[in-house]
Amino acid sequence: MADKLTQKNRMPEWITSPTSRALAALIVVFVLGLLFHAEGAFYKWGTHRDMLRAVSVYGILACGMTLVIITAGIDLSVGSVLALTAVLFALTTIHWQWPFWLAILFCLAVGGVCGGFSGYLIGRFRIQPFIATLAMMVFARGVAKWVSGGQKISTAVQQPDGTYQYVSVPDIFTLINAKIFGGNLTVVTVILLACILISWILLTRLRQGRYMLAIGGNEQAAVLSGVPVNPIKILAYGMAGLFSAVAGICQASQELQGDPEAGVAYELSAIAMVVIGGTSLQGGRGSLWLTLIGILTIGYLEKILSINAVGEDKRLMLTGVIIIAAVLLQKNK
Amino acid sequence: MKNGMILLIAVCLGLILFGGGCGKTESPEGEPGGRTIGMSQCNLGEPWRVQMNADVRRAAEAHPNLRVIFKDAQNDTLKQQAQMEEFISAGVDLIIISPKEAAPLTPVVAQAYAKGIPVLVLDRRVLGDQYTCFIGADNKKIGKAAGQWIVDTLGGQGKVVELKGLMTSTPGQDRHTGFREGIEGSDLEIIFEADMKWLEPNARKEMESALARFPQIDLVYAHNDPGAHGAYLAAKAAGREQDILFVGIDGLPQEGQAYVSQGVLAASFEYPTGGKEAIETALKILAGQPVEKEITLTSRVFTQDTIDQGGQRLTE
Numbered sequence: 001m002a003d004k005l006t007q008k009n010r011m012p013e014w015i016t017s018p019t020s021r022a023l024a025a026l027i028v029v030f031v032l033g034l035l036f037h038a039e040g041a042f043y044k045w046g047t048h049r050d051m052l053r054a055v056s057v058y059g060i061l062a063c064g065m066t067l068v069i070i071t072a073g074i075d076l077s078v079g080s081v082l083a084l085t086a087v088l089f090a091l092t093t094i095h096w097q098w099p100f101w102l103a104i105l106f107c108l109a110v111g112g113v114c115g116g117f118s119g120y121l122i123g124r125f126r127i128q129p130f131i132a133t134l135a136m137m138v139f140a141r142g143v144a145k146w147v148s149g150g151q152k153i154s155t156a157v158q159q160p161d162g163t164y165q166y167v168s169v170p171d172i173f174t175l176i177n178a179k180i181f182g183g184n185l186t187v188v189t190v191i192l193l194a195c196i197l198i199s200w201i202l203l204t205r206l207r208q209g210r211y212m213l214a215i216g217g218n219e220q221a222a223v224l225s226g227v228p229v230n231p232i233k234i235l236a237y238g239m240a241g242l243f244s245a246v247a248g249i250c251q252a253s254q255e256l257q258g259d260p261e262a263g264v265a266y267e268l269s270a271i272a273m274v275v276i277g278g279t280s281l282q283g284g285r286g287s288l289w290l291t292l293i294g295i296l297t298i299g300y301l302e303k304i305l306s307i308n309a310v311g312e313d314k315r316l317m318l319t320g321v322i323i324i325a326a327v328l329l330q331k332n333k
Numbered sequence: 334m335k336n337g338m339i340l341l342i343a344v345c346l347g348l349i350l351f352g353g354g355c356g357k358t359e360s361p362e363g364e365p366g367g368r369t370i371g372m373s374q375c376n377l378g379e380p381w382r383v384q385m386n387a388d389v390r391r392a393a394e395a396h397p398n399l400r401v402i403f404k405d406a407q408n409d410t411l412k413q414q415a416q417m418e419e420f421i422s423a424g425v426d427l428i429i430i431s432p433k434e435a436a437p438l439t440p441v442v443a444q445a446y447a448k449g450i451p452v453l454v455l456d457r458r459v460l461g462d463q464y465t466c467f468i469g470a471d472n473k474k475i476g477k478a479a480g481q482w483i484v485d486t487l488g489g490q491g492k493v494v495e496l497k498g499l500m501t502s503t504p505g506q507d508r509h510t511g512f513r514e515g516i517e518g519s520d521l522e523i524i525f526e527a528d529m530k531w532l533e534p535n536a537r538k539e540m541e542s543a544l545a546r547f548p549q550i551d552l553v554y555a556h557n558d559p560g561a562h563g564a565y566l567a568a569k570a571a572g573r574e575q576d577i578l579f580v581g582i583d584g585l586p587q588e589g590q591a592y593v594s595q596g597v598l599a600a601s602f603e604y605p606t607g608g609k610e611a612i613e614t615a616l617k618i619l620a621g622q623p624v625e626k627e628i629t630l631t632s633r634v635f636t637q638d639t640i641d642q643g644g645q646r647l648t649e
Contacts, residue, residue: 038542038546041545041546046571047541047542047545050538050541050542050545050567053541053570054541057534150377150378150380150383151380151383151587152380152587152588154587154588154591155591155595156586156587156591162391164591166591166594166595177566177570179570186570254534254537254566255534255563255566259533261379302538303542306527306538306541306542307542307545307546309525311528312500312528312530
């Protein structure tokens, strides 16, 4: 307690607040971009628009991940559920010619059920989140490979005689893959912003969000104060599954196909985004604003390395260093 | 409740094992007079390898006395070793292996060969000469052919982006060095190169960066077709797809060939799976005919002009 007081005396609160700390990392990365601008590429809005596009799918996963992490959990299955729903979205729209709204609802339902089931296992049977979602990660990947036959589901449709017939890309793919506002923003980025908004409302404006924070802060206390712990866990993981499905739909639309191998290791990027923002893995605190800052930090870092054509080896090393630096900035000394 | 859950899991497991397994596993004995081939695939996570198995299956289906048992090592060397041992103890008539890596799988291949089981090695090599036959294509030659095709198409000059596969993998290295050999002496300029790890979303990201930096790009050479397609999508989003040619490698029917016939790629260079040739060679071996120790598959190039005729064979 005494330490905290002296620290407060040393620095004004707006500097030590989690948001400022998270922003510090983002600003450092952004300044790197201004310095290494790759012949002016960093000064063009197109570069930033493309960064926002590339980071959107990860960001959508990070929204669900934030909710789960706030309940002191973790969801490793988001990348696999993304692949499963991407395959299902391509299958239903391209091969089975479903109307787009039905395909979207179906995929969202599948994602929600996958996540909700993990939440049910975690709440009802007290399986550790790491184990339950690890199982779902493996299982969903298996289902994705099974329904797709191990092949990408694309506009090349195999006929019974082994030849391929090429069909046109469904309109919904083109729509999600498009740019709006005079070509200055991509639709997937708008979808990301919508997901952030929905999660933010859930977390800060609804009772269920408060319960998530309570469970993450002290589960015993939450149980004793009458918080419906199990339903709230199903909700948190269900939302993560739902957002994975949204990400899967975006991924399929952008690739013009459903790839059962998509999304491998995406869960790690999503977790990194949440943690760099400053949401604690111990649960109980965190916010969507912090996650948004984390998303932008990782996005800008990748973009700057990419426009400067930095080699893969150095990229991995630099990314590791930046993650540690950003997390150290979060630490209360 | 907990018991109910365990029962449910058990039922699911049973369904997966028996429902999914029945269609694929066949008894090693087979019909009277039939011959059994064991096929060990290192990883079915890649479309190209799924295609290889499909090619083997299709070629084998034409011969009712052939039974092929497929095993997937899921990119695990030890698993593949175990599968080879299973084939040896099951006493199959011939083994086709597409090994994950050379050194650790060489002994088990040699062990089968020493027991008198013919072993066909597909795509990737094992060390030494303790196997019956190696069938594979040459990535370096394909990369070189792609380089020469690009030099011819661009008239010897232009600005090129190279999107590399995983540069720690031999196909990636060979497709890179072959390409550089192919363009040697020309005035082609490689203005941007990046590792996209064979993945389409990565290729799209890297291409966006290249587009942001360079107002003029004449051609994109990607180490696989999904990479070339990802680059195309990035260029299309920037409204620049008409100014750029896209060239990829692999030429799978549902990927490279489809993209060429849709006008997305200017060319796709086939990296043949050898599945059909493996069965042809296996039949010869089982009939007691001599086969060559090493069969190099010829590749085809698919372009807008040749796609309808099934591509054009590459010559030396």
